[in-house]
Amino acid sequence: MVLEVIVENLREASQAEHFGVDRLEVVSAISEGGLTPSYGVIKQITENIKVPAMIMIRPHSHSFYYDDYDIAIMQEDIIMANELGAQGIVFGALTKVGDIDRDLLENVIDWKGDMDLTFHRAIEDARDIDQAYLELREYGNDITQVLTSGGGAKATDSMDRLAQWIADGKKDNNSFEILVGSGVTTENIALLHETLQNRQYHVGGGARIDGDFSKGLDLAKVKALQEAIK
Numbered sequence: 001m002v003l004e005v006i007v008e009n010l011r012e013a014s015q016a017e018h019f020g021v022d023r024l025e026v027v028s029a030i031s032e033g034g035l036t037p038s039y040g041v042i043k044q045i046t047e048n049i050k051v052p053a054m055i056m057i058r059p060h061s062h063s064f065y066y067d068d069y070d071i072a073i074m075q076e077d078i079i080m081a082n083e084l085g086a087q088g089i090v091f092g093a094l095t096k097v098g099d100i101d102r103d104l105l106e107n108v109i110d111w112k113g114d115m116d117l118t119f120h121r122a123i124e125d126a127r128d129i130d131q132a133y134l135e136l137r138e139y140g141n142d143i144t145q146v147l148t149s150g151g152g153a154k155a156t157d158s159m160d161r162l163a164q165w166i167a168d169g170k171k172d173n174n175s176f177e178i179l180v181g182s183g184v185t186t187e188n189i190a191l192l193h194e195t196l197q198n199r200q201y202h203v204g205g206g207a208r209i210d211g212d213f214s215k216g217l218d219l220a221k222v223k224a225l226q227e228a229i230k
Contacts, residue, residue, distance in 0.1 A: 001229045002200040004054070004179065005207045005217065006030065008037070010044040012217060017051045019222040024053045025090055025118075025202065030213045032061035034090075036077050042084050052087035054118055057108075064094040064122040071104060078111045088115040088144060092122025099126065100135045109142040116144040118179060123148050133165060140175040147179040147202055154183030159195050166198050185211075186224040193229045201229060 004023040007013045013024055026045055027034035034056050045053050057077050059070045066074065074091075081089055091108055093101040100123075109117065119136055126132035129151045136146060150158030150165065162180060169175040180192060181202030189201060207222050209215035 002179075003222075003226055003229065004181075004200065004202045005222070006034070006202075006204040006213075007045075007217075008213070009041055010048060013045045013049045013051070013053070015217045016222075017049050019217060019219055020226065021051060021222060023087070024049070024051050025056065026053050026086075027056040027058075027090075029061070030204070034058060035061060039080060039084075042081060042086065046085040052116075054088045054090050054116065055081040055086045056120075057081070057089045057091045058120075064092055064125055065096050065101070066093055066104065071107070074108070075111055078108065078115075082113050082115055086115060088112070088117055090118040090120050090147070092120040094122055094126060097127065099128075100132050102135065105139065109139065117142065118145050118147050119143050119176075120147045121149065121182065124151055124182075129161075137168070137175060140172065143176040145177045145179040145200060147181050149180070149182035152182075155180050155192055156183065156188050159192070162198075163196055166196055184225075186221050186228070189225055190228040201225070 002022045004025055005016050005021050006025045007016055026037050028037040029035040035058050036056055057074050059073045093104045095101050123132050149155045150162035152158035166178045169177055177200055179200040179202050180198050184201055184203045185206035205211040207217050209218045
């Protein structure tokens with residue numbers, strides 16, 4: 001089982017490692033949904049922390065559509081993350097009309113090399129989430145996991161769809177895994193896991209002291225989350 005938590009800096013990454021977290025999603029500006037962290041943050045984490053680090057690649061929070069200027073920056077950031085030894089990247093993009101941006105996705109797959117790729121919750125903003133999911137399935141050998149709530153504001157809102165997607169992945173060895181995220185807490189992770197029997201869960205505020213990103217990780221919460229998915 002994999003418990004992934006969001007961190008913004010080396011201090012939090014060190015806490016996560018000490019608490020036994022399985023994987024990190026490294027971001028900046030969590031108040032905007034998470035943007036690309038700085039070179040310094042990535043370098044400090046990859047050099048000092050043994051926990052696998054997935055680096056957010058997102059140059060702005062205005063939408064999940066990116067123009068040529070954005071894409072040039074994203075390419076450089078992906079190359080940087082690879083050179084610094086990150087486990088992988090976290091990325092998602094849509095066209096102006098809300099479909100999966102296949103051209104950019106294919107470029108990102110090329111640029112990332114051997115790094116893992118999480119396609120993030122941009123899928124929730126697609127004009128047709130089920131069609132977007134089917135399109136991503138075509139890249140199952142190149143996408144490691146899709147971070148999704150199944151379309152709801154919280155993962156508990158869309159468990160039927162999540163269950164179907166998880167079942168799809170278990171039937172197909174060439175498929176990505178589903179990384180269940182959004183609103184995952186100590187209060188609902190047992191229900192999610194009992195219902196979905198998934199392998200990966202993504203937690204943000206649910207692993208924090210008072211649910212507050214300005215505060216550190218909460219050891220008791222992390223341990224409760226880990227215990228629930230054993």
